[in-house]
Amino acid sequence: MGLFSLCNGLLGSITPEQQNLKSLWGTLLLPTLPMWLMGQGGSHGVTPWGDRTAEGTNAYTDYPTTGVTRHYEFNITRDLISPDGYQKSVLLVNGQFPGPLVEANWGDYIEVKVNNHITGDEEGTSMHWHGFLQQETPWMDGTPGVSQCPIAPGKSFTYKLHATLYGTSWYHAHYSGQYAGGLLGPTVIYGPNHVDYDTDLGPIMVSDWWHKDYHSVVEEIMAPGFRGQTISDNNLIQGKMIFNCSMVEKDDKTPCHNHAGIAKFRFQKGKTHRLRFVNTGSQGTERVSIDGHTMTVIANDFTPIIPYDTKVVILGTGQRVDVVVKADAGKHNSVFWLRATLSPCSVAKQHFAQAAIFYDDADENELPNSKAWPDEDPNTCANEELYLTQPLYPMKVPEPSYTQEMDIGVIINKTDHFLWIFDGASPRVDYNHPTLLTAKEGDLTSFGSDTGIYDYGTNSSIRINIWNPLIAPHPMHAHGVEMYILSQGPGKWDGSTITNANNPLRRDVHMVQGGGHLVVQIDTWNTGLWAFHCHIAWHAAQGFFTQIVFNSHKLTELDIPDSIYQTCREWDDWTLTAVVDQIDSGI
Numbered sequence: 001m002g003l004f005s006l007c008n009g010l011l012g013s014i015t016p017e018q019q020n021l022k023s024l025w026g027t028l029l030l031p032t033l034p035m036w037l038m039g040q041g042g043s044h045g046v047t048p049w050g051d052r053t054a055e056g057t058n059a060y061t062d063y064p065t066t067g068v069t070r071h072y073e074f075n076i077t078r079d080l081i082s083p084d085g086y087q088k089s090v091l092l093v094n095g096q097f098p099g100p101l102v103e104a105n106w107g108d109y110i111e112v113k114v115n116n117h118i119t120g121d122e123e124g125t126s127m128h129w130h131g132f133l134q135q136e137t138p139w140m141d142g143t144p145g146v147s148q149c150p151i152a153p154g155k156s157f158t159y160k161l162h163a164t165l166y167g168t169s170w171y172h173a174h175y176s177g178q179y180a181g182g183l184l185g186p187t188v189i190y191g192p193n194h195v196d197y198d199t200d201l202g203p204i205m206v207s208d209w210w211h212k213d214y215h216s217v218v219e220e221i222m223a224p225g226f227r228g229q230t231i232s233d234n235n236l237i238q239g240k241m242i243f244n245c246s247m248v249e250k251d252d253k254t255p256c257h258n259h260a261g262i263a264k265f266r267f268q269k270g271k272t273h274r275l276r277f278v279n280t281g282s283q284g285t286e287r288v289s290i291d292g293h294t295m296t297v298i299a300n301d302f303t304p305i306i307p308y309d310t311k312v313v314i315l316g317t318g319q320r321v322d323v324v325v326k327a328d329a330g331k332h333n334s335v336f337w338l339r340a341t342l343s344p345c346s347v348a349k350q351h352f353a354q355a356a357i358f359y360d361d362a363d364e365n366e367l368p369n370s371k372a373w374p375d376e377d378p379n380t381c382a383n384e385e386l387y388l389t390q391p392l393y394p395m396k397v398p399e400p401s402y403t404q405e406m407d408i409g410v411i412i413n414k415t416d417h418f419l420w421i422f423d424g425a426s427p428r429v430d431y432n433h434p435t436l437l438t439a440k441e442g443d444l445t446s447f448g449s450d451t452g453i454y455d456y457g458t459n460s461s462i463r464i465n466i467w468n469p470l471i472a473p474h475p476m477h478a479h480g481v482e483m484y485i486l487s488q489g490p491g492k493w494d495g496s497t498i499t500n501a502n503n504p505l506r507r508d509v510h511m512v513q514g515g516g517h518l519v520v521q522i523d524t525w526n527t528g529l530w531a532f533h534c535h536i537a538w539h540a541a542q543g544f545f546t547q548i549v550f551n552s553h554k555l556t557e558l559d560i561p562d563s564i565y566q567t568c569r570e571w572d573d574w575t576l577t578a579v580v581d582q583i584d585s586g587i
Helices: 214-221 434-442 538-543 552-557 562-574
Strands: 069-081 088-091 102-103 111-115 127-129 156-162 169-171 184-190 199-211 234-237 262-266 272-279 286-290 295-300 303-309 312-314 320-326 335-342 352-358 400-413 419-420 452-457 461-467 474-478 483-490 505-509 509-512 516-523 528-534 545-550
Touching: 069 102, 102 111, 111 509, 127 156, 156 562, 169 199, 169 272, 169 320, 169 400, 184 199, 184 272, 214 538, 234 352, 272 312, 303 505, 303 538, 312 320, 419 528, 434 552, 434 562, 474 516, 483 509, 505 509, 509 516, 528 538, 545 552
Parallel strands: 069 111, 102 184, 199 272, 262 352, 400 461, 452 545
Antiparallel strands: 069 088, 111 156, 127 169, 169 184, 199 234, 272 320, 286 312, 286 335, 295 303, 295 320, 335 352, 400 419, 461 516, 474 509, 474 528, 483 505, 483 516, 528 545
8 A cells, every 4th residue: 555545644743742752853843963063172164073084084093082071861761652653652762752863073972871760661771872882991882781781770870982983873772672662863973074065964764663562572572483573564764654554453452543644854956965864673674765866875884985876775774874965856846755665575564664855945735746766676685785885984904813604593492482593602691790791800711602702812803704594684783893894695605705805895784685695804903892793673682693702801901980880789689679571682
């Protein structure tokens, strides 16, 4: 069924309380973004990062320190909202879905106080700052059971981050499948630009969406006898879309209405606009396009790239793609569709989401009648060809000091549970005993081979050849690093072919297609213990992750603050009387 037939009042909206509470995402009230934050390190004509440029600066070694700290406070609560017209229980940041923007200049520090006010069924939480390298502060990564204990109900924890990379990213809960229940939001770090544009429209979040609450989905996938994939109900842009309520099961009495409204954006005729696409979904690979407009890709994840033109951008879960678009396809009163479509390899009841882009004088109540670009989706969920994506600042991949083969697989355990295995392991974290804190005490020997912990010792650069013999694709995400992406494609790697060996793409998430391979390389200069996992929330819950240790001989020297230990003491106290319903891997 097409979008036109879902309802008559398509561009109308229900009340903010019913749909997204306090959120302005996807409304024309949302302000555009500046080139950088003024004051506290930024002023007219003088950038906060000095003379550093995108093409001439190694951001991993020559990042600025502005001396500025940006302060935020997150109140995590539970509430009922209807992002697509179907009411469900969600977890919210400051009453918003998606959560509020966290923004800073390159080189700033960011402090976020997270208050766990989840009521009803109380649960822990944590916040992961996706793509932040956390140099010298691996305990701020926000992965419970790995870098910290969860934040106990009624308690708080303050994260302090150094924005050493710049561009577009997001934050999300990393406690079980919580982020699939709404606990997420965007991040923008302002830095040097290598392509001119007039207006920054900011983050545009695309995501698949389940009508069950996240814990019910986890219960579904972790039930004995479960096989295969869980199916999403809808697809969203900026937390908005319309659901065809006729698809609701007859015995489901949940309130549902067909007039939820869609996201809206404004283009200025003849001007160039920056759009920051983020896949904040739980499972699906998104294909994003704008009718009648060519997009120029300028960044993948936190890596500025040599610009290239395309009609469609591909985003696996957790990936970001920044583009610039010139509003040259219509008249001053034109209206166009922005489309986000789940690739067929992503199982969903409703695959498409659409938003309206209004030129200057267009009627905000007018429906677009634009035509989609032809899109021959190969149904592989693979990212774009690697030859297209070369970083602006070139870095040659070094010779690896160690090469590892890591195969993806599944098992059915003795209790008939379906689990993912990565290099033979399907781990489960211990919330009360994070591995980083155990490693800090000098005890890595107590971890068995089934825990998926890899101590790379003093190796300087690790090449990992991932082989995926199964049909399902996987967005592979490494914490604490940006990976060199050396090879992707169907079948096993031939052991020799590297795309752009003198300047391979660098990013923190990349797809491995079904029946295919992905070869990445990771420099190990960032001392710590980091999660490496599939970013499909349900696959991670079913054990698809490992923990990689860099420079383990230095872990005992880490100056971990008492706030980390205090969070563990508070979690220990809470779990003395509360039952933690950890039925999955925990991450």
